[in-house]
Amino acid sequence: MGCFTSSKPQNFEIGNKTFLLDGKPFLIKAAEMHYTRIPAEYWEHRIRMCKSLGMNTICLYVFWNIHEQRPGEFDFEGQNDIAAFCRLAQKHGMYIMLRPGPYVCAEWEMGGLPWWLLKKKDIRLRTNNAYFLERTKLFMNEIGKQLADMQVSRGGNIIMVQVENEYGGYAVDKEYITNIRDLVKEAGFTDVPLFQCDWSSTFQLNGLNDLLWTINFGTGANIDAQFKALREARPETPLMCSEFWSGWFDHWGRKHETRDAETMVSGIRDMLDRNISFSLYMTHGGTTFGHWGGANCPPYSAMCSSYDYDAPISEAGWATPKYYKLRELLMQYADSGQVIPDVPQANPLIEISAIRFEETAPLFKNLPKAQKTETVKPMEDFEQGWGTILYRTTLPEVKEGTVLLIDEVHDWAQVYIDGQLLGYLDRRRGESSLMLPQLEAGTQLDILVEAMGRVNFDYAIHDRKGITEKVELLTENSRKELKGWQVYSFPTDAAFASRKDFQKGDRTEGPAYYRASFELEETGDVFLDMKTWGKGMVWVNGKAIGRFWKIGPQQTLYMPGCWLKKGKNEIVVLDLLGPDSAVIVGLKQPILDMLRLEEPLTHRNEGEVLNLNGEVPVTVGEMGVPNGWQEVKFNRPVSGRYFCLEALDAQDGKDNASIAELYLLGSDGRTLSRQNWQVVYADSESTDWGNFTADKVYDLQESTYWSTAYGVAYPHSLVIDLKEECTISGFRYLPRAEENAPGAIKTYKIYIKDKPFIK
CATH class of the missing domain: 2.60.120.260 (Galactose-binding domain-like)
Known part of the structure; x- marks a missing residue:
């Protein structure tokens, strides 16, 4: 389709196995990126980067908590001017898929929900709780005021609007989804299709008949298997992967995440050949500035400030090798009449010589x-x-x-x-x-x-x-x-950080604020090297740049050149641990993969071997041919605190064992809470080429998994401390999502005890 956005009203609708734009088939090729993670001064550059990649749409979350930081105080100015972002996209012929939540996840603080909701002790987020729905309605109406008139039918560029986000991974409550759908409509989003996104295993739990259903999955996934259930449920629906994960996000204290470019491109080619629309999450990740990074749980693990995501467009807006591989593919699948422009130049880079901090303000004295x-x-x-x-x-x-x-x-x-x-x-x-x-x-x-x-x-x-x-x-x-x-x-605001009784001196004991100024003849993007610092936050010229923590893997902070000034600049650092050296230099390259381990990433002490001699298994069995979730019921319920899975061989006959997700079933057949689980033993975990540790079996992410190291032979064992005695009637197991499910377990034994297993 060669007709791109203008101020002329258009019609976008759902057809038979295809989307229709003004009555003609339209394949959505969407680039996910977030206005909050990009300096407003760089929005247009990043939009142009997406267009030059061969995309025709931008997929966009709306972050409630950045717009309403105090109840009733809405901010849509400057960096928060989402309507201005959408207008820039339209200027460059890009459509918008809008995802207003109210919950968005996105590795963002509280999934985008405002902190002040938690002031109510009885609040139940993402439910029909009256207060939650009341506040959601007020927020959604404000989004409607900003964006409803930007639907394509009214001359704008918004072609679809999402209702909630991956709700099947949270609860089963169609009444709640119905309420959110109605709030989205009441806010004015009535002219374009509304859609739900979820995983292939959960999309029908809360699916409403009048909403489009889309599926989320990552690179390497078996495309046909991911859409099999949706094809059966709705044979005539257009298919779309609403989040095709290009990479992954980084946690403090864990290895930097990357994903293979060829695998990503292959998956997109498979979808294009099947007329399946997609949104690449992320096409450009950017930076989670300030305090806005979220966390996973279980186990609790906070996100790094860099949201580079190993995306095709790097944190600083550079075209990566992954970008050019994908661009080569998308040029072959260009829409009729689509012109893919040249790749924009990257923003200028500078270096900054050593900034020496000579003023300190001890926290306990301020x-x-x-x-x-x-x-x-x-x-x-x-x-x-x-x-x-x-x-x-x-x-x-x-x-x-x-x-x-x-x-x-x-x-x-x-x-x-x-x-x-x-x-x-x-x-x-x-x-x-x-x-x-x-x-x-x-x-x-x-x-x-x-x-x-x-x-x-x-x-x-x-x-x-x-x-x-x-x-x-x-x-x-x-x-x-x-x-x-x-x-x-x-608090974390820059004014609070700078209003301290700073005294001369470059070092002080304990937590403290540090302040310095530095002169620049030219401005440009730069990466602040924080390797000699402990743990805390940085502000430059009143902008909250992000968190640092010496454990890594991130050791630099991206400093956009548009927030620097020719002449004098001020920098303030809060270091809760204290620096080894109160000096910062500015580099032209980021350091995102330098991990300083405080303890091993794995769950097995050196020389430790699990001894199951004399232990009597609760059950011995054989998994079926891997095809999504599998459930095993015991002959009778068993009580215990420690659960042990011993895998004896693999479906493919190779050494590797892997598990994407594992649930235990209670006496009533429902899944038990995994909130406090702790892996106490895994015979093997692969950490050389990724984060495949055993705690991935309960991290709520179907695309991450525990994998044993290659070359380590079966049997493989995993022991979990449930932290309390539970009655267990069986388990649910999900192998990897890739074709042929590498590492899928075949024969197994299950042990359950009230005391630790002898090692």
Whole structure:
């Protein structure tokens, strides 16, 4: 179709096995990118990059929480001007697939939902909870005011609008989806098709008859298998992969993620040959600036600031080798009359010589006004959305051997006794307690907690920050809740960071703000090298650039040249750990794959071998030929806390074993919660060429998986601590999604015990 967007009204509709634009077949080739992750000054450049790739549409999430950071205060100006972004896309002949949520996931803080919803203790997000629907309606109406008149029927470029997002991975509630659909319509989105996206295993759970159904899956997936159930359910529907994952996102403390370019291109070719529309998630990932990064759970794992995603267009907007491979393909499948322009030049790059910090403001000497509370409360109760929070009280007399228990730390804490650091607590590891020395009554206890990003997936999005429950002293014979707290809030806005009593000096003990200025003769994009720093955030010229953490894998922060100035520039750093050297240089290349491991990524100590001699299996069986989810029921329910799967051989006869997702079934046949699961043993895990550790079996992501290292022979064993005794009646198992399901298990044994397995 050669007719691209103009101000002339057009008609976009669903035809027989195809989309129709003004009555003619139209294949959607969409590039996903997010206005929030790109400086507004660079929006047009990135749109042109997508057009030059051969795309005809941009797929776009709307992030509720960046537009309504306080209840009733909506912001659609400047960086948040989503209508301006859509108009730029139209200027360059690109259509828009709009995804307004209210929930979007996107590895974004709380999946795009506003933090202040959590101030209501009884809130149930993404349900028919009256308050949630009330606030969703207000938000959706504001989006309608901004964008409803940009539907193609009204001379704009919006061709489709999504209802909710991957809801089958959250719940089964068609009434809720119906309510969200109605709110989208009431906001004015009545002229174009509305659609739902989900996985091939979940799309029918909440599917509404009047909505288009689309499927999400990643590179390497078996295309025909992914659409098999949809073809059977709706033989006449146009097919679309609404998220074809080009790469993956990075977590702090885990290896940098990449995905093979040839595999991605092959999958897109397969879809084009089958007349299947697609949206490439991500075509350009960009940067999660400031505090907006989300987290996965279980297990809790926060996202890096870089959202490079190994996408065809890099974080800084460069055309990568993956870009050119895909462009070569899409030029062969260009629409009739479509002109694919030359690739735009990348923005200029600069280097910055060493910026030396000579002013410091220790955090504990720059406390804001205290708020008082008898019992510990989460951050939200103090009207704080993001950042760091300090809880302070005095202790009674403490005897040696007393345990300080913090329930729960969200997400990373430092504990001080009379100003001296006692230790760290890291939610990623499930840490919640420290042993106290003998202390006199009146000793000051400080607990400094950094919020690392609210969970953006599953029920764990109800993720309050700070200390969420209580703090107790535990002895062998007693437990005492600590009360009488003073609380100090340290938000993430640049004005707060700069309003400190800075003193001369390049180093100070403990958490502190650091400030410096630097002169530039020319501006350009640059990567701030944070390798010598500990853990914290950076602001430049009043812009929140992002988080850093020495554990990696990300060691640089992308600094857009459009936010720099000729002449004097100011930089402020909050470092909660303290730097080895208070110096930053600016590089022309990012460092995204430098991991400094604090502990092994794998779940097996050196020399450790699981001994199952003498153990009696609950069941012995053989999986069917791999074809999506498989369910196994035991002859009788069994109770225990520790679950062991022993895989004896593979369907393909090779050494490798892999599992994408694993659920246990309770006595009622329903899946048990996996929120607190912990892998305590895996005989083999591949980490050389990706993140294929055993905890991937319960990370809620069907496209990630546990894989044993190649060349390690069967049998393969996996032991999970369920953290509580459960009655188990069976399990559900999902092999890898790729064709022939590599590593699919054939013969297996299952063991369940109330005590740990002997190693």
